[in-house]
Amino acid sequence: MARAVTNRRKTINTIAAWTIGLLIFFPILWIIVLSFKSEGDAIKTPLQVLGSAWTLESYFVVQERSDYFKHFFNSVTIAVGSTLLGILIAVPAAWSMAFVPSKRTRDILMWMLSTKMLPAVGVLYPIYLLFIRLGLLDTTFGLVIVLMLINLPIIVWMLYTYFREIPGEILEAARMDGANLRAELLYVLTPMAVPGIASTILLNVILAWNEAFWTLNLTAAKAAPLTAFIASYSSPEGLFYAKLSAASVMAIAPILIMGWFSQKQLVRGLTFGAVK
Amino acid sequence: MATQHSRSAARLMMAPAVILLLGWMLIPLTMTLYFSFKKYLPLRGGDLGWVGFDNYVRFVSSSSFWPAVATTLIIVGGVLFITLILGVLLALLLDQPMWGQGVVRILVIAPFFVMPTVSGLVWKNMFMDSNNGFLAHLWRAFGAEPVQWLSQASLPSLIMIISWQWLPFATLILLTAIQSLDSEQLEASEMDGANWLNRFGFIILPHLARAITVVVLIQTIFLLSIFAEIFVTTAGAFGTKTLTYLIYQRVLESQNVGLGSAGGVYAIILANIVAIFLMRIVGKNLDA
Numbered sequence: 391m392a393r394a395v396t397n398r399r400k401t402i403n404t405i406a407a408w409t410i411g412l413l414i415f416f417p418i419l420w421i422i423v424l425s426f427k428s429e430g431d432a433i434k435t436p437l438q439v440l441g442s443a444w445t446l447e448s449y450f451v452v453q454e455r456s457d458y459f460k461h462f463f464n465s466v467t468i469a470v471g472s473t474l475l476g477i478l479i480a481v482p483a484a485w486s487m488a489f490v491p492s493k494r495t496r497d498i499l500m501w502m503l504s505t506k507m508l509p510a511v512g513v514l515y516p517i518y519l520l521f522i523r524l525g526l527l528d529t530t531f532g533l534v535i536v537l538m539l540i541n542l543p544i545i546v547w548m549l550y551t552y553f554r555e556i557p558g559e560i561l562e563a564a565r566m567d568g569a570n571l572r573a574e575l576l577y578v579l580t581p582m583a584v585p586g587i588a589s590t591i592l593l594n595v596i597l598a599w600n601e602a603f604w605t606l607n608l609t610a611a612k613a614a615p616l617t618a619f620i621a622s623y624s625s626p627e628g629l630f631y632a633k634l635s636a637a638s639v640m641a642i643a644p645i646l647i648m649g650w651f652s653q654k655q656l657v658r659g660l661t662f663g664a665v666k
Numbered sequence: 667m668a669t670q671h672s673r674s675a676a677r678l679m680m681a682p683a684v685i686l687l688l689g690w691m692l693i694p695l696t697m698t699l700y701f702s703f704k705k706y707l708p709l710r711g712g713d714l715g716w717v718g719f720d721n722y723v724r725f726v727s728s729s730s731f732w733p734a735v736a737t738t739l740i741i742v743g744g745v746l747f748i749t750l751i752l753g754v755l756l757a758l759l760l761d762q763p764m765w766g767q768g769v770v771r772i773l774v775i776a777p778f779f780v781m782p783t784v785s786g787l788v789w790k791n792m793f794m795d796s797n798n799g800f801l802a803h804l805w806r807a808f809g810a811e812p813v814q815w816l817s818q819a820s821l822p823s824l825i826m827i828i829s830w831q832w833l834p835f836a837t838l839i840l841l842t843a844i845q846s847l848d849s850e851q852l853e854a855s856e857m858d859g860a861n862w863l864n865r866f867g868f869i870i871l872p873h874l875a876r877a878i879t880v881v882v883l884i885q886t887i888f889l890l891s892i893f894a895e896i897f898v899t900t901a902g903a904f905g906t907k908t909l910t911y912l913i914y915q916r917v918l919e920s921q922n923v924g925l926g927s928a929g930g931v932y933a934i935i936l937a938n939i940v941a942i943f944l945m946r947i948v949g950k951n952l953d954a
Contacts, residue, residue, distance in 0.1 A: 403764040411773035433798035483683035486676035507941035512930035513694035602894035649779035
């Protein structure tokens, strides 16, 4: 039986939750406001800011002066590239672990997870050195490889937890009907695995998009994605609030929208299935 | 039943992932270990020979080591404390019936998707700047002198910025755990006369224990290697140099690779201690 909830209590809950929610969201809301102001207006008091004229100027300036879209496309290349490459490598591995488990499957999974715990700074110089030697420094290709490797354990794990939920009986039934391995993969498993693969892609694009250790340390002007481009505002000259706001809004908007769609997968992916 | 044929096929399918991760782990790790026993200064003479455990001793006995350990502990501890307490309260609130629950959830989760460099810079400039920042305007509106956040109160400011980023994560996971709580249990206890505090202490909190542990462990692992937030705000000044940042400075800024690598080995050991506990919990869940 559902507990009776008075309208009064619901109202109090609503007010409290919305107040806190808006408070937490406020910094993002505020840079959205500032991004539509002129530089001169953006540094005024909050009330004056709200009262001043709205303009798209900053968005144009950011693009003209710093070639925003080059960095945007670097981010897209790195995030999408590393994720797809990771999926390509992880799907077979996760599939075999979920459907043909052996005694060692559990150990392999745990070991993969342990590689994720390796602190990046501990291997910073070796990677840096390898990048110089292999000519990968400041290339998007190099970052695609590194981000694929750091996210591979999460990709394998997420896919594994999704694949394990596909009932094995279906496979047996398919085999009884004479399906071979190829048919089994193509017509039985793939359709059932697509939602899990899609969520995995979504979460990993988000993680790779926001990764800010390797992207900061392994890029310069050429391959810098948005994380590094935004960091160039840490010692700016002159007025820059509106420009920084516009650049930030453009950098976080796509991922914010994707993130809102991936709330559930976020929990599963980031806790390695420990909390569902 | 898995046949011999499908077993070898399975091994073949696993091979690329396993080999890649093995290489990713072993090659850099071996190199870090190798450098850590050398005096290696790429810009000042290069490889100057083996020095045994000299780097390990020097890293720990340098004057910046213990402050960095303290800073690391304060940041990790502070962020964990704030995100857990607020996370539990917020999760309990969001679990209650209300209007527009979905929208509130979206608002609360949003900071998690903001890239670290953006949140660092937005807080530093648009909020914590003592001339034009939002907080400075707010302070002045009440007739108070604006605070120089990132220099006068550098650690609390950083803890605030990082907590803002991680509160959504804690809330989301705790909320997921609360929602899996059997509501009949709560109703039964209510009928037995348990008040709100009793229900929280004896039913909700024990139910959350596991999720809380997971949040603590995962956040600790990520927080130990916080980098971008410090890089764009204080660049390690004003007592905000963490262990990670110290190692980064040794390796890339002062190019003392031997010393930095020894620090890296310490960081790896530290992270592994935390990781062992996390792995145990995850492993248990795998059997269930």
